[in-house]
Amino acid sequence: MRDPSDDGELQVVLGELRKYDLAAGFTEAIRSSIDYVLDGARTGRYNLLSKDVHPGERASVGAKLEYEVQRVFKWKKAKPLDIELAGVPVDLKSTVGDNWAIPTEAHCHLCICTQMRLKDNVHRSWLIRTHTSWLYRGKGNKDGKRGIAVDARNQWGVPLYDWTQLPINPLTLLTESQVDQVFELGRGQEVRLLRLFTYLPKIVIERSVILTVCAGNQDPMRRARAIKEKAAERGILLLCGTWVSDRTVAENHGFTLGPGDWVAIPNESAVQGEAAGADFLF
Structure with missing residues (x-):
């Protein structure tokens, strides 16, 4: 394949995704995930970047986001990955950093990859096939997860929506x-x-x-x-x-x-x- 347009499954999923207001839906899902982690009604916390928030808690926003995205868009959990769109398995990945940790079971599959820039209060998502040749070389972390090469994301990833502002608390x-x-x-x-x-x-x-x-x-x-x-x-x-x-x-x-x-x-x-x-x- 020389271009995402050569990937038949990607194009089918992309067509399905165009039925949704992805920017608005991901905004709602991310905000709900952040509110869940901060738990302001019990803790009084309201800023995810505060020193009162442990780095592990910030990282857990991504784990919560997987479920919030499914709730917002009414996408049902489906094996072997997270969801199934137009009959194609799709994994959901997110990060509050600069890259995603792609597990071995998602290698070579389609992934919706969401990036949250907390300091800028914005987010963006891509649809990309995480082919092993496009992941960073090596064994990855102890779970075998590997990041996506920046050049590969730029060349093979399809932006689903532009950088979108998150509501300010x-x-x-x-x-x-x-x-x-x-x-x-x-x-x-x-x-x-x-x-x-x-x-x-x-x-x-x-x-x-x-x-x-x-x-x-x-x-x-x-x-x-x-x-x-x-x-x-x-x-x-x-x-x-x-x-x-x-x-x-x-x-x-x-x-x-x-x-x-x-x-x-x-x-x-x-x-x-x-x-x-x-x-x-x-």
């Missing part, structure tokens, strides 16, 4: 000082949530973010609902997607809220106070 937008206050030990949930919404105006806050801020505490969503009046006293309109009326108001301000989403819309004086650089130590 709003908590990563906080300054170091603000993080300390939002996660301050000994402070009640309502105080810390009010700080959260004050520091992140006009940004949609998902339910998972609130659970992370209130990790280990009881009924954080009720605490969030309880601060609407306190937020109003500070000149902040706090809207929750649980209520149709709030969703309507949010849409009028240009925000689309899901059932568990929140957004804080400050009035002009509140915006000026934030612009003045005030840290709210309430």
